[in-house]
Structure formats: structure tokens, C-alpha cells
Amino acid sequence: MNSIDLLLKRQSNPLLQAPAPKEADIDTILKAGMRVPDHAGLTPWHFTLIKDKGLQRLSEVFVEAVTLDQADDAKLAKAAKMPFRAPLIILVSTKFQPHEKVPEQEQIVAAGCSAHAMQMAAYALGYGAMWRTGELSYHPYVKEKLGVTAGNEIIGFLYIGTIAKPLPTKKSRSYDCHISYL
Numbered sequence: 001m002n003s004i005d006l007l008l009k010r011q012s013n014p015l016l017q018a019p020a021p022k023e024a025d026i027d028t029i030l031k032a033g034m035r036v037p038d039h040a041g042l043t044p045w046h047f048t049l050i051k052d053k054g055l056q057r058l059s060e061v062f063v064e065a066v067t068l069d070q071a072d073d074a075k076l077a078k079a080a081k082m083p084f085r086a087p088l089i090i091l092v093s094t095k096f097q098p099h100e101k102v103p104e105q106e107q108i109v110a111a112g113c114s115a116h117a118m119q120m121a122a123y124a125l126g127y128g129a130m131w132r133t134g135e136l137s138y139h140p141y142v143k144e145k146l147g148v149t150a151g152n153e154i155i156g157f158l159y160i161g162t163i164a165k166p167l168p169t170k171k172s173r174s175y176d177c178h179i180s181y182l
Helices: 003-009 023-033 053-068 073-085 104-124 140-145
Strands: 045-051 088-094 128-132 154-163
Touching: 003 104, 023 045, 023 088, 023 104, 045 053, 045 104, 053 073, 053 088, 053 140, 088 104, 104 128, 104 154
Parallel strands: none
Antiparallel strands: 045 088, 088 154, 128 154
16 A cells, blocks of 8 residues: 555544554554654653553543443443453553643644554554544543643544454545635
């Protein structure tokens, strides 16, 4: 697959299963996450790999967070299952660096580029990937338990695995309504 095909044909696939990427492929995915545009070379992101027993621990953290919010049984059950949608999750969070010329907004974008690059790398290696956020991404308890330090943000959970079922190719969207000229 060439680079343009990758960019024009990639799509998220939430239907993922084991096996997870091999260690060499995880290494490649992480290296892709490190090659993104990064004003002043601050590297304002952090990756947390979640697999094997870590998926159960993440499930427990999600359930604990939802319990704190006094959720109903259906929401508790959903939270418990969420981490098991893929055999590997890469949590991407910010690691803000004070800098007079690089505001936090730019650092968030850089961390988002990192998540995107890793998703594209997973796809290029033949895996399925889905970048998810949701309300638990913003939950202070989840952030604390996952080691996201105060003042930082969860950019997303990148679910990666073997595609369980290919999806029909989505129709490409037109940019006509999203462009202007000066």
C-alpha cells in the first residue's frame, strides 16, 4: 500500500479481536507516534500500553469511575466491557511542557497527531484500529488512576487488533463545503 492509498482508504474498524500486534509491530506503531510535527520538539504526549491483565485493570477503573457517578447497572456493564473491544489499547495523553511560544492548544494538536500517526501505522501494518474518547476520557478519577497527571488530558484510547470483520468501504466525503479561498 502506498502512502496516498493509506491516507485515502483508511477507515476505523471497531470490530477487533486477538491477536494483538506483535512486539515488532508495536515498536513500529510507537515510532510512528514519535515522528509527528512537534513545535520546539517538546514531545508533549505520553503513551500507556494496555494489554493482557491491563485490560482487566482498565475495566475495573472504568467501573469504579462509573460507580462514583452512581450509574445504573446497564452503564456499569457497558463500562466493564469497553476495554475488551481490542487486545491492545494505547492510551495517548498530554504531557504539557511550559513554553512561551508553544501554547497548550498546540501541544494538544501534536498529541492528537501522534494518536493519528499510530492509527495510520496500525492500518498500514494490516491491523484494525479505532480511536475512541467518550465521557470516561474526561473523568478525573480515570485520569488519576491511569497516571495522567493533574492539568493534563487524555487525547484518546487507540484500540488496535486483528480485524474480526471487514467493513464496507465508506464513501469518500467531498471537501466542497469545507473549503474557501482568499
